[in-house]
Amino acid sequence: xxxxxxxxxxxxxxxxxxxxxxxxxxxxxxxxxxxxxxxxxxxxxxxxxxxxxxxxxxxxxxxxxxxxxxxxxxxxxxxxxxxxxxxxxxxxxxxxxxxxxxxxxxxxxxxxxxxxxxxxxxxxxxxxxxxxxxxxxxxxxxxxxxxxxxxxxxxxxxxxxxxxxxxxxxxxxxxxxxxxxxxxxxxxxxxxxxxxxxxxxxxxxxxxxxxxxxxxxxxxxxxxxxxxxxxxxxxxxxxxxxxxxxxxxxxxxxxxxxxxxxxxxxxxxxxxxxxxxxxxxxxxxxxxxxxxx
Amino acid sequence: xxxxxxxxxxxxxxxxxxxxxxxxxxxxxxxxxxxxxxxxxxxxxxxxxxxxxxxxxxxxxxxxxxxxxxxxxxxxxxxxxxxxxxxxxxxxxxxxxxxxxxxxxxxxxxxxxxxxxxxxxxxxxxxxxxxxxxxxx
Numbered sequence: 001x002x003x004x005x006x007x008x009x010x011x012x013x014x015x016x017x018x019x020x021x022x023x024x025x026x027x028x029x030x031x032x033x034x035x036x037x038x039x040x041x042x043x044x045x046x047x048x049x050x051x052x053x054x055x056x057x058x059x060x061x062x063x064x065x066x067x068x069x070x071x072x073x074x075x076x077x078x079x080x081x082x083x084x085x086x087x088x089x090x091x092x093x094x095x096x097x098x099x100x101x102x103x104x105x106x107x108x109x110x111x112x113x114x115x116x117x118x119x120x121x122x123x124x125x126x127x128x129x130x131x132x133x134x135x136x137x138x139x140x141x142x143x144x145x146x147x148x149x150x151x152x153x154x155x156x157x158x159x160x161x162x163x164x165x166x167x168x169x170x171x172x173x174x175x176x177x178x179x180x181x182x183x184x185x186x187x188x189x190x191x192x193x194x195x196x197x198x199x200x201x202x203x204x205x206x207x208x209x210x211x212x213x214x215x216x217x218x219x220x221x222x223x224x225x226x227x228x229x230x231x232x233x234x235x236x237x238x239x240x241x242x243x244x245x246x247x248x249x250x251x252x253x254x255x256x257x258x259x260x261x262x263x264x265x266x267x268x269x270x271x272x273x274x275x276x277x278x279x280x281x282x283x284x285x286x287x288x289x290x291x292x293x
Numbered sequence: 294x295x296x297x298x299x300x301x302x303x304x305x306x307x308x309x310x311x312x313x314x315x316x317x318x319x320x321x322x323x324x325x326x327x328x329x330x331x332x333x334x335x336x337x338x339x340x341x342x343x344x345x346x347x348x349x350x351x352x353x354x355x356x357x358x359x360x361x362x363x364x365x366x367x368x369x370x371x372x373x374x375x376x377x378x379x380x381x382x383x384x385x386x387x388x389x390x391x392x393x394x395x396x397x398x399x400x401x402x403x404x405x406x407x408x409x410x411x412x413x414x415x416x417x418x419x420x421x422x423x424x425x426x427x428x429x430x
Contacts, residue, residue, distance in 0.1 A: 095410040132411050146302035152410070176309030184299070186308060191299030 001140070001163040001282040003198065004030045007046020008274035010170070010204050010218070010240035011071050018246040023276020025049070026071035027169050027240060029200060031282075034160050037138045041156060041167045042066055046276065047075035051082075058086040062137050064144075065093035066169060067153035068104055076105070077114050087123040092144070094152035095129035102127040130154060147171050148188040149217035157192040163282040166196035166233065169240045172217045179226040193231035198282040200274065201227060203238025206253055221257050225271065229264065239274040303407050303414045304328065317420040323413055325378045327353070337400075337420065339393035359388035359402075373404035377416035381406050387423050399423035
């Protein structure tokens, strides 16, 4: 199983010369399963380039949305395969007692925010709330679970053979909790990320920025590393970069994260910052997991 | 989706909130099993959650009660937390509880179910010192 990062930015697209290396597109990860089929994790603006990379032949695609904040769905109406009648798209997302997934997404894909309506999309599109139990897509077993963020929000785990990928891009597990002392079962997202080969996790804020953003639904670098350590992730990719963080700032944060990881006994290559366009192997366990106690 | 190694998020968030409150609060899971009480509740009972360990319903009743005005133990099925989980509705009661050292406390307890898109996840109860006129059922 391989993952390609099509959008690594959080909150709002941030194009410009100061973000050109880590990227300015918002959340989207393409996952190629062992049988060659493709999943898209989130549909931020990064999904536009994912769509452009796909051949124009009949395709069935699954898009797994963590939640419906704009930075995770904004690319849907610019996703080229959605405008091809030969494409079948299944969109998965969190259930809500308020309205169906289709109706909630249609608030964005409708006037005046969008030039097209959901019913006008030429592709065969369907919407499904994620089930409480594990389900299968091709050779992969998929799990979704609610995680600590603002509004109904999911994290995903994809197991394909020996490979496992946990994707929790918007997550504040340390809200009102001490991640270093809390029992495993009381940590948001723990069941998804436990012993994952590859963990793609929220790392939006520098530690110094977090106090001013308490409760906004995101992690500091330290919290993301604590979560990775507690869950025993093999390789951790810090994701959902703050739109105010330039490449230079992210270089510093990445070096700081690796130093901290090394300081607690890890190897530097096991922690990295997400770079738009990067391709990751979900099989690689870059380092032995750190002691979780 | 709760997994075998993790509590449902709604219970996690409830525990996090309760941990920050100075009001005694108790949390049960969807099976009615007590899974947490906060520091304020620990002060009321004279034993913290971390100190208590696993306690069955019978032992809990012997240690802490609750007891009705007649001094008799209140049946488990009538406790507000149990009613909230079982019947998916809020419940309220006045009763007496005992601290581990035998100190008696008259309290009012209000419990409400934790409802989610996937059904009930458990219930929360908060305790207050009983009003002088003993309102409540």
